[in-house]
Amino acid sequence: MTMTAAPAVALVGNPNAGKTSLFNALTGARQKVANYPGVTVERKAGVLRLPDGSSAELIDLPGAYSLDPRSPDEAVTRNVLMGRQEGETLPRAIVAVVDATNLPAQLRFVLELKMLGRPLVVALNMMDLAKRDGLTIDVPALERELGVPVVPTVAVRRRGLDDLGQKVLPLLTKIEAASASREPQDMRSLQRRARQIADAVVTGGHQAGGLTRRIDRVVLHPVAGPLILAAVLFFMFQAVFAWAEAPMAWIEGLIAVLQGAASNILPAGFLRNLINEGLLAGVGAVIVFLPQIVILFAFILVLEQSGYMTRAAFLMDRLMASVGLSGRAFIPLLSSFACAIPGIMATRTIADPRDRLTTILIAPLMTCSARLPVYAVIIAAFIPDRPVGFANLQGLVLFGLYAFGVVGALLAALALRSTVTKGKHSGFLMEMPKYQWPAIRDLGIGIWQRAWAFLRRAGTIILASTIVLWAFASFPRAPEGVSQVDYSIAGRIGTGLEHVFAPIGFNKEISIALVPGMAAREVAVAALGTVYAIDAEEEDVLQGQLVDRLRNAWPLPTALAFLAWFVFAPQCISTFAVTRRETNGYKWPIFMFAYLFAMAYVGAGITYWTARWALGA
Numbered sequence: 001m002t003m004t005a006a007p008a009v010a011l012v013g014n015p016n017a018g019k020t021s022l023f024n025a026l027t028g029a030r031q032k033v034a035n036y037p038g039v040t041v042e043r044k045a046g047v048l049r050l051p052d053g054s055s056a057e058l059i060d061l062p063g064a065y066s067l068d069p070r071s072p073d074e075a076v077t078r079n080v081l082m083g084r085q086e087g088e089t090l091p092r093a094i095v096a097v098v099d100a101t102n103l104p105a106q107l108r109f110v111l112e113l114k115m116l117g118r119p120l121v122v123a124l125n126m127m128d129l130a131k132r133d134g135l136t137i138d139v140p141a142l143e144r145e146l147g148v149p150v151v152p153t154v155a156v157r158r159r160g161l162d163d164l165g166q167k168v169l170p171l172l173t174k175i176e177a178a179s180a181s182r183e184p185q186d187m188r189s190l191q192r193r194a195r196q197i198a199d200a201v202v203t204g205g206h207q208a209g210g211l212t213r214r215i216d217r218v219v220l221h222p223v224a225g226p227l228i229l230a231a232v233l234f235f236m237f238q239a240v241f242a243w244a245e246a247p248m249a250w251i252e253g254l255i256a257v258l259q260g261a262a263s264n265i266l267p268a269g270f271l272r273n274l275i276n277e278g279l280l281a282g283v284g285a286v287i288v289f290l291p292q293i294v295i296l297f298a299f300i301l302v303l304e305q306s307g308y309m310t311r312a313a314f315l316m317d318r319l320m321a322s323v324g325l326s327g328r329a330f331i332p333l334l335s336s337f338a339c340a341i342p343g344i345m346a347t348r349t350i351a352d353p354r355d356r357l358t359t360i361l362i363a364p365l366m367t368c369s370a371r372l373p374v375y376a377v378i379i380a381a382f383i384p385d386r387p388v389g390f391a392n393l394q395g396l397v398l399f400g401l402y403a404f405g406v407v408g409a410l411l412a413a414l415a416l417r418s419t420v421t422k423g424k425h426s427g428f429l430m431e432m433p434k435y436q437w438p439a440i441r442d443l444g445i446g447i448w449q450r451a452w453a454f455l456r457r458a459g460t461i462i463l464a465s466t467i468v469l470w471a472f473a474s475f476p477r478a479p480e481g482v483s484q485v486d487y488s489i490a491g492r493i494g495t496g497l498e499h500v501f502a503p504i505g506f507n508k509e510i511s512i513a514l515v516p517g518m519a520a521r522e523v524a525v526a527a528l529g530t531v532y533a534i535d536a537e538e539e540d541v542l543q544g545q546l547v548d549r550l551r552n553a554w555p556l557p558t559a560l561a562f563l564a565w566f567v568f569a570p571q572c573i574s575t576f577a578v579t580r581r582e583t584n585g586y587k588w589p590i591f592m593f594a595y596l597f598a599m600a601y602v603g604a605g606i607t608y609w610t611a612r613w614a615l616g617a
């Protein structure tokens with residue numbers, strides 16, 4: 001600890017009170033904001049500029065209901081506030097962020113924080129919603145009752161930020177002994193006191209939450225609710241296919257133009273091959289999927305920001321309970337549709353350790369966006385593009401693959417919960433946020449961040465693996481009349497692996513592509529793009545798309561087995577790294593790898609042989 005280190009200010013409060021919105025507004029950061037409790041699961045820091053020109057470190061924390069943590073994310077908050085966090089000093093001041101529409105419930109934590117005896121300011125956030133609900137809050141009276149400064153804010157409209165800075169500043173210049181001690185509190189009496197204060201300072205609000213209640217009457221209806229949820233998810237997958245078609249064609253066209261240009265400009269040889277077969281055929285095969293990824297993420301973000309996500313979790317609770325999981329697990333699992341890594345992080349909000357472990361172990365079975373390119377290429381090559389009723393066959397197959405992953409995950413959960421993670425089922429406990437229109441800015445930032453992450457992956461890990469693969473598949477140079485891929489180093493490795501994968505219908509090219517595919521799933525598509533491009537005649541590289549090449553090279557059962565493989569296969573190193581971190585060891589990631597591999601192998605095998613039998617081959 002140095003004397004010059006900026007003093008730290010911590011944002012603390014109940015989940016979904018708007019801490020991260022405030023943090024972003026105050027620091028210019030772009031941390032994730034969404035309308036459900038439990039979005040932030042780790043400590044984040046930024047720089048807070050104060051009115052006198054000095055600065056402080058602002059810390060955003062996971063939401064908590066009290067200083068007695070019930071789940072790993074709440075423990076982070078407690079540890080930071082009590083100075084127990086490794087390598088971190090006690091925050092100099094606390095900003096208690098409170099949802100103004102829900103004072104009777106939220107003031108209890110403020111009272112508990114006050115008992116810490118640390119410098120404290122209350123940010124009375126969501127004042128706009130309080131007004132919408134017809135609530136009037138007597139701020140000076142609240143200040144008197146609490147004995148600390150209270151600043152009304154609207155984080156999403158950047159209102160009250162300067163006032164907040166004015167109130168925080170004097171707390172930082174005060175010299176005081178930095179220690180945190182805490183007597184156990186009687187929660188009941190704190191709750192009673194919170195209610196008293198709320199009664200004294202809040203008037204009106206008889207129609208509070210009326211709109212939300214009316215929507216919920218339909219959306220949470222025992223019959224209509226699940227139907228609406230199914231329709232929403234189904235529409236989402238149809239849209240991913242239908243809306244992306246045109247922009248994908250543009251990107252394909254652009255890549256073809258670039259390939260043509262490279263052929264015209266560069267002399268035949270090493271560099272031209274590297275660019276056309278490695279770079280454009282490989283990385284291009286992945287980039288094409290940007291539109292689908294963007295549409296999928298846009299849907300997920302709207303679900304998250306509108307407040308519908310927790311309703312979906314509630315509706316899923318019965319189903320989740322039947323396989324021994326809590327409905328709480330639904331949100332980490334749904335975010336795993338984007339990527340399993342934030343999904344696994346989000347399990348920190350699950351209180352029961354066995355529930356949490358089970359959710360971590362099945363998260364990779366949710367179809368992450370990296371699988372989308374793999375599915376889409378195979379579907380485009382092998383599934384006819386024709387209408388089925390009001391839907392489209394390709395969209396239906398995609399929906400089916402997602403459903404397979406979900407069913408596989410539920411079965412895996414059932415098996416795990418009655419064996420390795422046996423334990424009692426814990427109930428569903430989750431606050432329902434008020435419905436809100438998604439904030440366009442947050443939506444835009446969210447989509448942009450994800451699109452950028454996808455492109456960055458394409459430009460780094462996918463590009464690097466594709467070039468390495470291209471080199472391995474291009475050397476040593478084959479003599480005239482011999483297949484270059486067969487003759488190359490990659491080809492020889494593939495021939496070895498083919499022994500393992502031939503029983504489930506995989507050929508040498510697939511076996512080769514699976515190896516770099518471990519780095520990231522999309523790489524498998526890039527790798528297939530490269531492997532098939534190397535053996536193709538140059539004119540074909542320029543004209544034919546990967547889809548056409550696969551259609552000619554693979555029998556249908558192989559294609560279906562390949563899809564089944566990707567539903568289950570543990571093809572992602574980063575997932576193991578995060579599992580190792582979140583479970584503190586190698587035991588569970590290894591277990592995860594083994595059981596997923598077994599499921600993938602058996603699943604692909606069954607698919608292959610069933611398809612062969614059905615097609616009479």
Ligand SMILES: Nc1nc2c(ncn2[C@@H]2O[C@H](COP(=O)(O)OP(=O)(O)OP(=O)(O)O)[C@@H](O)[C@H]2O)c(=O)[nH]1
Pocket residue numbers: 014015016017018019020021022032033034035036037038039040041061062063064125126127128129153154155156157305436439
């Ligand atoms: N109308 C309105 N909405 C707000 C305000 N502040 C935050 N929100 C919305 O409230 C939701 C929750 O905001 P977050 O900033 O993620 O809340 P948080 O306290 O960080 O939540 P956790 O990380 O889950 O503890 C989001 O949908 C925000 O857009 C506000 O002042 N007014």
Ligand SMILES: [Mg+2]
Pocket residue numbers: 019020021032039040061062063
């Ligand atoms: Mg947050």
